[in-house]
Amino acid sequence: METKFHFVDIDVKTTYLAQDSQPGQAQYVFSYTVTIKNSGAVAAQLLRRHWIITDANGIKIEVIGEGVVGEQPYLRPGEKFQYTSMTSIRTPVGVMHGSYQLIGDDGVMFDAPIPAFRLATLRQVFH
Structure with missing residues (x-):
């Protein structure tokens, strides 16, 4: 079995923030909690983030920046x-969805993809 030297697991949970939203002005606010786990064999530092946020009208917002929450x-x-x-x-x-850019202690830069996750005001129940 091959060891993955550079591997990061990412889990995201979202919450609709009704108290901060203004549906009458087409503003829906969500919080998202991200857990990043280094599942690889090499220590790494997260350098940058890249998000693509798409609403139901297909309008995309791209966010690129240093680190996460400062x-x-x-x-x-x-x-x-x-x-x-x-x-x-x-x-x-x-x-x-998006990705994080990291650098391992071995000097290797790598991207960790963030799988797509849903932003929704109501939880959908599937039977």
């Missing part, structure tokens, strides 16, 4: 970092 966390193998941030879109449903 930090550039350093994660040893097995360590986790969790943070919460917010975004707003113009429709009650949307989707976000």
